[in-house]
Every structure is written in C-alpha cells, then in structure tokens.
Amino acid sequence: MIRRFVIGTPLDTEAVLHKPEVDQGVLPYFTIEGTTLGMKLAKEDVVYGLGENVRGINKRGWIYESNCTDQPHHHENTRSLYGAHNFFIVKGQEHCFGLFVDTPGRVIFDIGYNRVDDMKVTLENEDYELYLLEEDTPEAIVHAFRELIGQSYVPPKWAFGFGQSRWSYFTAEEVREVARGYRENQIPLDMIYLDIDYMERYKDFTIDREAFPDFEELVAEMKAQGIHLIPIIDGGVKVEEGYDVYEEGVKHHYFCKDVDGDDFTVGVWPGKCHFPDMLNEEAGRWFGRKYKVLMDMGIEGFWNDMNEPAIFYSEKRLKKVFEKVGDFKDINLDLKNFNAFQDLVGNVSNNPEDYKSFYHNYKGQKIRHDKVHNLFGYYMTRSAQEAFEELEPEKRVLLFSRSSYIGMHRYGGIWMGDNKSWWSHLLMNLKMLPSLNMCGFMYTGADVGGFLEDTTEDLLLRWMALGIFMPLFRDHSALNTRRQEAYVVEDKAAVRGIISLRYRLLPYIYSEFMKATLKNTMYARPLGFVWPEDPEAVETEDQLMIGESIMIAPVYEQNKSGRTVYLPEEMKLLRFDGAVLAEEQVLAAGRHYIKVGMNEVVIFVRKGHILPLAQPAQCVAEMDWQDLTLVHFAEEGTSYELYDDDGISRRVSLEGSLRTLTV
C-alpha cells in the first residue's frame, strides 16, 4: 500500500510519475517535530536504501546527508556523495515499510548515529512530500516504489561491454593507442571515454582541433573496430567572448543569476563559468539540444560530470579571500589564527554559502539554488535525454551522470562518481549497487581500479573480478596516476580472462538487467532480501545475488588467496579460470573457505537455476547470442527465460523478447 502525504506546498521534483491521492491521515511510525521525522529503532531493525552512500547495505550507525557533493576524498565517515536518494526501508519484526522523502533540498538521515536506537530525518525545506510504502518484504517495497517512480533508463546493449577511460587521452593518437592496446592483446573493449581534454579549453560541445584534428574520422574508425567514443559534458559553461554556448546563454538569460540578477560566476575546469539554469525548461531544452554538435560527429553516448554542481570557487568568494588574506600577514599565527587562515582558502570550494547565492528560474518562479540543489544533475541529464528522444527517436543513446536525484533514473544511469584506488572503495562499490537498485538506478558501476591515486595490479584484478558483474563496467584513472589500462597489467592472461568472462556472462547480465528494469525489480539484491528470515544472511554484506541465478562473493582484501563465503542454502560453485569454466562443485549450506586465485572468478549458482554463457568476443557487436552454454544446478526440464532484443531500439518490452532455454 502506498500513501502520499503532502506537507506545505512543495515544488514538484517529478520524481514520481503517477501520484496517488493525498492521504489526509497521520503519518504512522514517525513523530514529527518541525521538519524532523523521528522514530525509535528496535535492536533488530535493518534500514536499507539511501542509494549512493558510504558504509553498509544496512545503513544503521551513521548519519547521511542528501546534498549532492563533489567528494572524491570520501571514506567511511563521509556524509554526502554525488547523488541524493531519499528512499529507505525499515525492516523489523513488527514492521516493514519504505519512505520516500521527496524534497529537492538537503535532508539529513541520522540512522542511529546520535543515539543507537533513534532515527531522525531532518529536512531543510519546510514543504515536502512523503510516500509511505507498506508491504510484507523489502523486495515488495522496492517493487512498489519502482512502480511509483517509473521505469529505469535502458542503455544500448553495447554499453554493457567493457569501457576504458582516463583523465585524459589527450590526443586522437592516444585514443588509437588504447584501442590498439586492447585489440592487439585480445582483451575485449566496447568503449573509450574522452575526459575533459578533448575539448577546446574545457568548453562544452567543442573539440580541441589541434589534438583531435580528425575527430569525426576517429569516431568512425573506432566504430569500425566495435569501439564507441564517449565524451564528457560538464555542468559549467566557460565565460569566453565568441563562444556560442556562452553568448547564447547570456543573450537568452539561460544561466543562473546571482542576487543582483547578473549571471552567477563560478570557477570550474575552464576558470570562470556560468551554470546553465537546468531547472528552466527553455534553458534545459537549449542545453540538451547542444549535444547534437557531437552526435553529428558520430557520437552515440555521453557522461555528464560536475553537475552537483561542483564549484571550485565563486567569483565573489574569491574576491573576499584576496581581501582578507592580508589580515593574517603580520599576526602570530597560533593554532586558532592558523586554522582560520587555512579555512579561508581551504573552504573556498563547494562552500555552502555559495549554493545560497544564486537563483533558478523555475516555471517563472525565482528559486534560490540551495532549495533545489539536488535537482541540478537530474535536470541536466533529463534535458539531454529529452533532446535525444527528439534527435534519435528510435535509437538508445548512452547517457549517465555523476550527480542524480530519484527521477533521473528514467533518463540516464550514473557512475558511482570519482573514487580512489582503495581496497575499501572496491567493497563500497559492491555494497552501493543494491542500494542504488532500490532507488531506481540500474545502469551503474564504479571506476574499476579506482580513479584517484595509483592502483596496484592486485587491486585492479580483484576489482575487475567484481566489476564484471556491474552493469556499467569501466576502468578509469586520473591525471598523474599510473596507467591502469588492462593491457598494462603484467599478468595479461588473468586480466584478459576476467574481462572475457564478462562477455561470456553478457547474455545473462543483459537479460537479468532488462527483466529487472522492465519488471521494476532488482538486478543486484542483498542476501537479506532473498533470505530475510536468516539473520546470518541479513548480516552478510560482502556477497550479492546478481539476477535470479547467481550469488557472488568477491575477494576484496589484499594478500588474500581466498575468503569465507556464507551459503544460506545448498549451491553449486563454479570456478572460472579467467573465461574458462574449470570446476563445478555442489556445496552444502553454511560457511566455506573458498580459495580464489588472482586469475579466477568464483560464482555460486542457486539450486533450480541456470546460468547461460556465451562464447567470448572482442566486443558486443561480435557476440553470438544464440550459441549459449547452459551451466546449471537444476533438474532436467528446468528452464531459464532469456531476455534479448536488438540492443538499440528505444522500444523495449518483455513481450517478444523472451526466449525459453531448457536443460
């Protein structure tokens, strides 16, 4: 049952498509004081959800803030990441419900942080909507919620291949080298991502023609090899006379304004920038149609970045810093003064005050940015996808974003944002996936190997062995870090084998992804969703169910040749030596210590289930989706419903796309 409560006169985020009638009753479970919802947590209550956040699948014991933030330096105590996903589920012995807190401003979720048994949800905006969902199980709640918010975005089938990224491949020749690196080493690849340096002075919708003189040819040449180039688009537009996007934006008042009505100026990659007013329908439409510049060059996919929006500095704050810095010149900088001095410069980026100093024109209404902060990336991505629907009415265009809000899941995927080459970020990647699925984000994954800092070969290989189960599977690394393309790995056989296994798994991964997307269910489930009555399964957060047939239990620690795996029921272990199935073994329910070599991937098949495997290929286009091997832990006559389609048409439906495979 879904109940909708409206408090005040909230702005419609359009997260929910078909709104139920407003419930005039009292919100159960919670007490409300001001804009804080409070609830006592029982010892055994588990709290799921909150999408892109740190810590466990069970969110208890920490305080999270929905406040889209460019935060690559995140760790276990970080409160806000790139997205804002205000949906959570409380599963206890006495109750099982979900709550979606629909408000575009900041929300604080204290889930037993200040007091172990207290949950407090505090909203910054006074006007908001609440959706309360009551069902028997967390899985049923997720289903009901996903029905409410509408079908998730479907990318082209080729976007399920493997992608290579780096900040940056600086020239066309560098891009060609990457393609050669993969093809010559027979490591599959479907995408190469172009980070900010393909642009001229970081200007959206431009090409640096010195570095990429033959950009259109390069796109075509790569496509002929089965490789798509995916350029980045940033949320800020460079201030530069003569640059059409800048000039049009100024002329038509498409940029966010400061309190005086002037275009608001911030520093981002290019230096001084304006933010397109993504919440202004006309400005959004204008910005979305700009992607055509690149589509006309043959581009079929994009990633939207820096759209929290990230602010290196605001022009006004920077001016103040320069005014004030002299005050510290001739005084004794003791602890207090030194801290003040460091803060002056150190707090210049993403400063909360700056988010209160610019305005949107939303349906003719002037709205201060912080009130709608969490919608910026959502509306940027929505504008783009709505433009794509006009420009490419038949064909899926790949699109994913860094910042997001629930509702954006209908228009694009997300990647899990800038991360680091940390083992703890590998594990966070695993835990984030089901939480994102709960909130509608299906096409997602983390930067394998880690974006910032230098990766090590063992970390990269172990992360690959998890990444092959992520719908969005790409390797990405930052400026001044060591190279981490698969072909630079010493143990090429291992990395080739693991990525090849991804391609062998693709019919299953795509099938499970599409069925979950079309049925509004989950692609990746916590064990607690599948075995909610098994307390040990509920606490197992380093394993996942991927689709209906398989469980994964990756190794996520260094210098480990194996790990303990919990089987809630009898399962069949499949050991892959790279892409080759090397062992099948039925294991009893319980805990098992399983060895996993650096070249290996171990998968557990549920009883009564089938895992279809394709032959390896160098890219999705070359795959044979017909000639499948059915590995299984099932009786004769058991069947699997394989979803398949042409992989590119926007019209997707279970009808006509299911094929029954029987053992």
Add this chain to the structure above:
Amino acid sequence: MIRRFVIGTPLDTEAVLHKPEVDQGVLPYFTIEGTTLGMKLAKEDVVYGLGENVRGINKRGWIYESNCTDQPHHHENTRSLYGAHNFFIVKGQEHCFGLFVDTPGRVIFDIGYNRVDDMKVTLENEDYELYLLEEDTPEAIVHAFRELIGQSYVPPKWAFGFGQSRWSYFTAEEVREVARGYRENQIPLDMIYLDIDYMERYKDFTIDREAFPDFEELVAEMKAQGIHLIPIIDGGVKVEEGYDVYEEGVKHHYFCKDVDGDDFTVGVWPGKCHFPDMLNEEAGRWFGRKYKVLMDMGIEGFWNDMNEPAIFYSEKRLKKVFEKVGDFKDINLDLKNFNAFQDLVGNVSNNPEDYKSFYHNYKGQKIRHDKVHNLFGYYMTRSAQEAFEELEPEKRVLLFSRSSYIGMHRYGGIWMGDNKSWWSHLLMNLKMLPSLNMCGFMYTGADVGGFLEDTTEDLLLRWMALGIFMPLFRDHSALNTRRQEAYVVEDKAAVRGIISLRYRLLPYIYSEFMKATLKNTMYARPLGFVWPEDPEAVETEDQLMIGESIMIAPVYEQNKSGRTVYLPEEMKLLRFDGAVLAEEQVLAAGRHYIKVGMNEVVIFVRKGHILPLAQPAQCVAEMDWQDLTLVHFAEEGTSYELYDDDGISRRVSLEGSLRTLTV
C-alpha cells in the same frame, strides 16, 4: 646469525647497543644499485615488520616511507605515519631473514607496489648500516633483533590501567568531573591525560594558573583516588620574551638554527616556536631536566607530542605565501591556476623543503635536519627518560611519544598517533600491534574510540573490546568532537563490564608484557608466527595471539553480531559478559562463526594453557594480585609462570619475579 654491513661513514643512530664486527662480505638476497636495495619476491613470500604503518601484517602490495609525519588523516594509501621503523622480515619457502636499515633519513620500502614481485628499499642518505639476521623462523629473527637493539622500556604497573584523555580538559574542575564520572559509575580508571590546554599559551613546562589554580592539589587529590594525571609536552618551544625555556634556549644556542645561524622559527600550537636541538647532547640534557618542573608538582608520567617534528608553517615559507598569493588575484583561475593557488596555501604544513632548511649541532657537527629527521622524537624522548633516571633513579616514570625510531623503544612507549573514529582504524590498531612488537615497541596502543571525528557508541564499545588487550589502553578524543568518555555511553553496563574485564586480565597482561620485554620476545603475535606452516593462519590478519595462552578475534565491523574466527588448532572459547565469565566451550580446529554481543568479549585459550584472572577493581592500586582464578584448557598439573613485581621499581628481572600457578 647477525651480520653487520656498513656503507660509507654513517652517523650512529644508537639504535643498536652492542654492534657486531663489520662484515666485509657481500650482502646476500639483494642487489644494490646506488642507494637502492632490490630483491625479487616469490609468490609465497610474506613480508613482516615496518612497525607503525598502514595496511596488513603482511606488508606486501604497498609502498611505505620512513619519514616521521604528523598525519592524522591517514588511510590505507598513506605512506608515512608518526614513526620510522626500518626493520622487516622476509619469510619464504627458501629463505627467512630480517633486515634493519639503520639510517636516520628517509627510506622508501616498495614491497611489491610498482611490480608485484619486486621489493625495492631506497635510502635518501648514502651512508648507512645494515643488519641482516638469518634464523629459521620469523619469531627467532625478532628475538635476535630485539637482543641487538636492547631491552624495551618498562612503564609503571599503574600505566596498564585504563586512561581517559581529551583535547582538552580545560580546567581543574573538568578534570575532577571526569574522575567523578568514572568513580560514580564504577568504571575503573588509572589515568587522566592533560592535553595542550593545561599550559599557559601552550608553553612547555608551564601551568595555566587561571584554569588550574591548584594544580599541585589537583594532582594529589587525583592520586588519592588512584588516578594519575599525565600532561603532554610538545616538541616546539614558544617564542616569548620572559619565558625561561625560550630565553635559556636562545642564550645557550639550544635551538635548531637556520642556514644563516639564526634560531629556526616555525609555527606550532603557540604560533612562533623554536625547536630544541634534541640531537645536541647538552640541549637534550637541558630540555630533559625541564620535566622536573612538573615532577615537582607530583606528576609521574608524560606524553611527548608533535615531535616528528610537526610544522604548521615555517616563518620564511609563510612570508613567501603572502608575497605570492597576490599573483593569483587578477588572473583566470582555471584548473591549473586554481590548483597552484590551493597548493600555495595547502602545502604550507610539514613541507619537505622546510625540513631541509634547519640544522642540528650533533657532536659539534652541523647536520641538516632532513638527514636525521627520523631521530627528533627519539632523542626528545631519550633526553627526557635520561633525565628521569637522574631525577627518579628508583622509580619508573611513564613516558610515551608520538614520533619514534628504533632505539627509542628503550626510553619510552609510543601511542599509535592521532587517528580517527573509523572502523578501519580499529582494525589498523589490531594489525599494528604485532608489527610494533617486532621493532621493540611494547608499551603501545591506539586512541580507543578514535581521536578525530565523532565516534558512535557501537564503534567505541567494539574498540574497547580490542583496547583491553593493548598494553597502552586509553580513550582519547579531539576538540569539537562529541564526548566519548566511558561514562557517557548509554549502555553503561556494557562499557563498565568490558573495562572491568581489562582489570581482571591485568595479571596476565602485565605478566606476558613483562616476560616478553625481559626475554626480548613478542607480547602480541600474528597467527603466522605461531603456525607458520599453516597458510590459512598466515593469511589471518584480524586475529592475534596475546601472550602464550590466548588468541583474540575482535568484531571490527558495524552492524555485526558476530564474525568468522579461524582456529588453527582446537581451542577453548571463553565468553565474557562484561567482566563475568559466562561460557566455556571447546571448539575444534577450523572456521567457526561466533556471535559476540556488544557487551561481550570472546577469548580463545590454547590447549595446554592457563589464563589467570583477578577480581575487578577501580584502579591498579586496589587490585589483589594474589587471589587469582585460573581459567584453563589444560590437564591437571599444568602450570603458568606468572610474572609480578612491585610495579614501580626500575630494576626489573625475571629472577625473583616469577610465581608458578598450577591447575
């Protein structure tokens, strides 16, 4: 066998007491190129050691730098912490050796970081000594090494009680409140630490008489309650006319000099400071004797801080920053310029260039600081302890330091430095303990609950349940974080029980600590030391052997009601509900999933071994060391050798201090 190699004419760090003859042969195992020692690692080689560092007990897969650094923001990719411990062990199938790289400058240990199978040790100084130790087992190598470097520091017995710290208890009344909080709640306590605010304007060896008007009385009053006050001493001396320490230091040239021969000026807590030249014997003796000011007020213990030495800024660098900052005022701060601007101010602290811009007077020789950087905290602590030996020739004085180098272990303990309220730091605490033992540091532990950032009650309780096994057991938290004294915990019964168990364990902990210290063996051992032929034991890094009788396996993850424990052999599980032994159960070798409540501590007793337990008490002074309960997993007639002494005399010896307890 120990072999000593001398390259060039190194400065004597005095880490090694009795040096063997110089070996004229060639260093085996390694190739030497310039100042880099290189070695191929076999797949199964395990590398132990390196003392205070991040990551695993097996140090493979990362790059570490011995470069004492004030780094509270450390995480899995941090290269340098507060100490420099250049001793490691390589245990393979073909070889088992240890190497001590004795040099006071920076050393980089690449243990399979750049290439999985390469180890490279790179020294900044060209003159150095190497000690190669070859024995059959890692444990034998540690023993030989510890014999070489001399007996570790022994603190008073009361220092094995529990201590409460905070930055800061600002007044005498606040200190009394803490004592009351413990005593009224019947939670044991032996020490309260005084952080920097007990001083007048952060001046070493002064008391803020406004906040602590009756300091001497306070000390006596606390002592009457069995509580010792432990003040902090910082590595920098405030520049202030009329302040005797400053004036004497200037007059006698006891401070480090800059290149022009002027006293080198840096910013630390008080603002402008000079560093006492700890390497200058006369200056060190002068500084060490200054502690007498506080000892005369009844103080019996100290902690030395900021002695890496930490530099907030150097006067010269700060001047340059103010000169250059204007350059950024009127240019477009794009990515590159903005980064340069941020770096200008952001890199002002602990800047490597500053460590190259001041000088020591070491035995009449002028030595640039960076060449001997890792000795500063060592010599500061040594100077203090040498003064204590004069001032209190009979009585042990508590002393521990943040920065350290091997050799300092003879003069004081260390705490593991400023950490955070992170679950990952709890686990790091566990892994660091045996590595520190290998390098001679016995009296050590981490700030329980975490120093920086807000702790949560579950983290604090789980960390307490580990902390009770650390020789140095204190709760410490930083300015502007929430209170984390044990008596503010909601579940007082749980925290009281766990800390009380510490006191029940004290006869065992003190006995094992003292025997290990006097025999040059380890108090805490990795499982791989005890069962080197069991590969699963070798890989188990989240359990420890504490002394000869028990193994611990703490819960270090949130929202977990238990964990998997690996038993290399049959053991007896002891379950404590707080201080009360609630369950004894013999478990077979292998993996077990063990439930552990938030109020519980689970200990595993080795077969043939005994765990003596005392009755709980409110402080060490009140304990009865005679009335012991012998819990055991042993046949009748098995005995345990209990070490005990008066707990305060400097003269310690096994002889006359052992008592046989038989079951």
